[in-house]
Amino acid sequence: MQPFVGAVQNGNNQRINASRFTITRQGLSDSVTIFFDERKVPHIYAKNTQDLYYAQGYVTAYLRLWQMDFLSYAAAGRLSEVFDKEDFLDIDRNQKRLGIEEAAKKSLAMMEKDPETNLVLTAYTKGVNAYIGELSYKTMPFEYKMLDYEPEPWTKLKSALILKNMANALSGYGEDLFMSKMFLALGKEKFGQLYPEFHSHMTPMMSGATAATSQKSTRPDHDPDYLTYSFLSANSLVAKSTYNPKLGSNSWAVSGKKTKSGFPILASDPHLGLSLPAIWIEMQLSAPGMNVYGVSLPGTPAVIIGFNEKIAWGITNGADDVKDWYRLKVSDDYKKYELDGQWVDLGFRIEEIKRRGHAPFLDTVYSTIHGPIVNDKGFNGSHADLVNCALKWELHQASNEFLAFIKLNKAGNYTDFEDAIRHYRCPVQNFTFISKDNTIAVDHQGSVAVKWYGQGKFILDGTKSKHIYSRYIKDDSLPKVHNPASNYVLSANQHPTSPSFPYYYNGYFSETRANRIHQMLQQGNQFDIASMEAMQLDNTNFFAELILPLLLQNTNQTRLTANQKSLLTGISTWKGTYDAGDQQALLFDLWWKQVRDYTWDELTQYAFFMRPPEDYVLLDLIQKEPTSIYFDKIGTSEKESAADIITQSFVVAAREYGKFRKEGIRGWADFNKVNVMHMTNIPAFSKMDISSAGNPEALNAISAEWGPSWRMVVELGDRPKAYGIYPGGQSGNIGSLHYDNFVGDWQKGKYYPLHLFITQHEAEQSAKSTWTLTK
Amino acid sequence: MDSLKAVIISIILLLLAHQVDMLPWWGFIIPLFIFGVLINYLKWNVAGFSVGFIAGFLLWAGANVYYDIQYDGLILQKVALLFSLPKIVVFLIAGIIGGLLAGLAMYSGKGLFSYRAASPVLED
Known part of the structure; x- marks a missing residue:
């Protein structure tokens, strides 16, 4: 209410509208120029990598500080520090017990060992902190004032947390318990008929244009003979999952042989939860050796989905099951568990949950060779049936996905692309790719364990070490397609392969969108940007x-x-x-x-x-x-x-x-209404009841709370031609015109031209506002 | 006349105090408190609370309106929406809070001094 530092001051957009603005004494090795175009997309021009990522951190914090900070709290299980409400304690405990923060710490240690990643993360963090350092009560984002807390310094760990949080959203869904119970209830034969691994209406990623597979799996159908009623406590409830198995995406690419221009075209639209501030933020990053445009995740460096002058790439969720549960035999005092007839010591760690207005809560999380025991007798959560089950999840492994993106941003050809994405481990993602030389490809990339038939589809036996897998499918044996005869590749969360793939895998695949994309790409031969946009907006189920x-x-x-x-x-x-x-x-x-x-x-x-x-x-x-x-x-x-x-x-x-x-x-x-909600779920800050076309099974996969979170179409050539839009706005400030100004156009199916400027001079010409960060 | 002068001076004092970024958000009441004390010396015949209230109200409501117009006006619109109130009520509430704080500050400043001045008389 106080007019000089209070809420009304968050309406101050003078800085982003200023035609020239200089920010001094940034401790950079050289000065950096940031050009904002008419949609407030920053085009960052730096003279070296370090300064570039510093500026990315700085400008992202300027536009989205509260969002990225809040996400890092949520990921780490620290919401009780912000909200003085009992409900958040269980949410935080669950998050900590799942091991998201543990995994982020482990991964950060690995990232810091890689000099390139460490340089990028360090610079990004410094940039964010430089912006935080400038803030006073008057200038801090509105949400801090409303929820009455203050921004804390950014850390590299927070960036790692945001990455693991995304991995959690994409691979957190599971139905192991449900499948186990269904198997027991129906018996092997009926179960196999109703919940088959493969069926005949598929367009696997790897068979490309060839006819959908119709043969049944020829592999021996092993019984999970350990799976009995006494093994499980059957007939109790399976808690409703908060994860959405339909969080899917589309991405496809067409070679120049099937386009009007003779150049390859790539389309990518990841379907994620729709939120304000939006999941994505658009930007161009330019420094010697790289010039890339696309969307970045606030709180993490580099561009995640985008293009440069030579290549473009898109991403869809691989949808493989990489999260498995092991039923344990644990001693009453939580000191030992049984493995191969031996009683082995349980590991444990103590998690401290700080709480606003209450004493900190100390939680003991036990763990086995498999992973953490998420639910035990002290923490049922809503998963009574998973009590004393250990979680083995690929997300827990140390990984450095940042390096995949850092390298991808600079990649110039297929070899660079392959070299970049091999650093991507969890969760499995499909990377579609085009390059100027008319190469097209799609890779099912990530850590996929070598499993016996059915392993991980059901709850596993934690007392037997033979139930633990430790080998992984080698990267060059993972499903991938490179320049197929069909001249197109596609991925839309469908089965990556036909049943003839030599390894067993299971997952939460959906076939309908892939079948539609296949149908459309097969028919056409003269694709252009407009026809690709029309495909992304296709409402056919x-x-x-x-x-x-x-x-x-x-x-x-x-x-x-x-x-x-x-x-x-x-x-x-x-x-x-x-x-x-x-x-x-x-x-x-x-x-x-x-x-x-x-x-x-x-x-x-x-x-x-x-x-x-x-x-x-x-x-x-x-x-x-x-x-x-x-x-x-x-x-x-x-x-x-x-x-x-x-x-x-x-x-x-x-x-x-x-x-x-x-x-x-x-x-x-x-009938079909969409809500784009503010991250606090406060309706006043959200866009609600947007009438919309589309259906989760159509390419335009819009449903009430999730849908195409970024639509992008790129045609490479003498210079890239690209169009895109996301449901949000560049600014995270609810008092800004740029907070939600893309939502209306997104709903109407419009696209904005994306400007990848080739020279700094071009960027200068189109700039509506220019910031200079000085040494 | 004294009251009008006092209101104008109070507004100027509040405005100046608000420019000092280092003060906590309630810091603006300090100069008003001092002004309340001074009023006794000046022997102006004014009601401390009313003068402070009017000054605080005008400044808080007025400045909110001013910034709201100067910027895009979106933020208070959303704050109003958050509480399901018309925007004008937000300005009025801001005014009342500013008025009460400033009024009480001035009233206490003036009251504290007059109490001390009055004490010897009571001893007599």
């Missing part, structure tokens, strides 16, 4: 289009009213499009959901139920076994078939659809 004829065929029209019949006629020509004004999408959504509910009612009866089988499994069942027992509804004397279920579902859907129509819902966008 490939699966819906595939299944609709089957549904129509199985609907018994004689059992429908006149009104229902006319609705059925309406949807019969639908093409699976979730466009903003589409009238049929909602009806289909309701219909298909009902078909699923009626079919899998046997499974939802289980208290531990988590997710039904994949839609493609149900499609096959309708087609090949229309009288399967699953179609028989529980609690009815009649024995229903697929056609009965489908007809009855349509009646239910038509009724619900009618209700929505009465509420005034017409087009799909009236």
Whole structure:
């Protein structure tokens, strides 16, 4: 309220709007110039690497300090220091027990040993701290004033924490417990039918343009014979996961042989939680030996997804399961655990959780050879069934992903690219790549353990050392495609390989978007930037289009009213499009959901139920076994078939659809609302109820709280032509016009030209504002 | 007349005190407290609290309005939204807080001195 240093002062944007601004005595080895373009994207020009990353740290802190600082608190399990609320203690304990901070510390030690990474991280940290050093109460970000705390000095550990936090978001999902229980409940045969490793409707990354695989896995189907009811405590609940297995992404690349210009084009749109300030921040980094443009994660150095004059790259989540649980036998006093018939000492560490307004909380975390015991009798959390299970997670390993990006930013060809991404370990990511010389590639990169069939899909036995894996698939044996005959590559969280891949792996793959991308890339031969943008904005649900004829065929029209019949006629020509004004999408959504509910009612009866089988499994069942027992509804004397279920579902859907129509819902966008939330979930600082086209199964994978967090299309050539947008704004300041100014255009499917200036002179010409950091 | 003069002087004092970055956020009440003491010497016939309140109110509400107009005005709009209040109420609340703080400071300054001045009389 105080007008001279209080909230109103956070509306001061004079500095970012100043045409010239000089920041003196920065302790740099040379001066650095930062040009802000019309969208406030900083183009940083430095004369050496160190100064460049210093300036990146400085300018990122200027734009996003509270966000990056807050993320580092959340990652480390330190929210209780900010919020005086009991609820946060459990969140913090869980975070600490998962070992995110431990892993960040371990990784930092490794990063500091690498001179290049250490130089970059040190410079970035200095830059952030230089900005923090300038702050007074008046100029500190609004959220600090509101939550009544102050920025603390940035550290290299905080950058490492943010990296591990991202790895957690991308690989934290798990269903080992659910799968174990389902396996026991259904038995091997039914389980294999309903939750198969592979099915016939896939476009694996590695088979590129060749036909989708149709053969079943030929490998011996080992029984996890240790998996018994006495091993697990079956029939209890599986806690609802806060992770989203659908956090997917699209990225594809087309060689010049399939484009109008003759140059290769790459498209990348990572789907992540939509937040304000946005996950990404755009910038250009230029110094001798590098000139790169793209998005960076606030709090970490380098560009994560982007392009330079010679190459462009995109990233999607590999979706492999790299997080496994081991059921232990632990002595009552938590001193020993059993391994191969021996009682071995449990390790432990004591975590201190500082709390605002309370005494610090001390938590003991036990650990075994596998990893930490996240839930024990002192901390059930919401995972009673995982009590006394040890977590073995790739995230816990020391890794230096920063080096992958530092090298990638400077890469000039395929060899450089391969050399850069081998430093990327966790979680597994698909890197798509194009270079000016018309090379295209996609790599499934990261640490993938060599496992026996089914290992890690279910809870493992912690008392047997043979259940522990320690070997990894060598980098050159990982799935990858380089200049395929099809002239395109794609990744969209689908299976990376066909079943013929020599190693076992499992994961949380989705096939529908990949199938659609494959369909579109196969058809076209004259791609340009506009057609790639149209693909990213494509609202077609490939699966819906595939299944609709089957549904129509199985609907018994004689059992429908006149009104229902006319609705059925309406949807019969639908093409699976979730466009903003589409009238049929909602009806289909309701219909298909009902078909699923009626079919899998046997499974939802289980208290531990988590997710039904994949839609493609149900499609096959309708087609090949229309009288399967699953179609028989529980609690009815009649024995229903697929056609009965489908007809009855349509009646239910038509009724619900009618209700929505009465509420005034017409087009799909009236129903499909998106919220871009401020990180504190305060509605006043968020953009809410944005009507939007799209569907999680469409390439334009928009849902209520997550979606394409960055859309980028790059065509290489004499100079790169690039377009992109993200739902947010460059500034993290809620009092700035640049806080959320991209959201409207993002929702409309617009793209902004991305300026990778080739010379400093070019940057100067286009600059709306210029900052100079002096020695 | 004295009251008007006192209000103007108070505003100037507050304004100056606010320019000193080193003071804590409530530091601006110190000069007002001193001014309250001085008023007794000047023998101005004014009500300490009212003068302080009016000065504080005008300055806090006014300066918030001024900065709100000078900048983009977005931040207070969002603060208002946060409390589900119209923006004008935010200015009024700011004014009242500023007024109360300044008023109390001046009242205490003036009151403390007059109490001391009055003490010997009471002993008589």
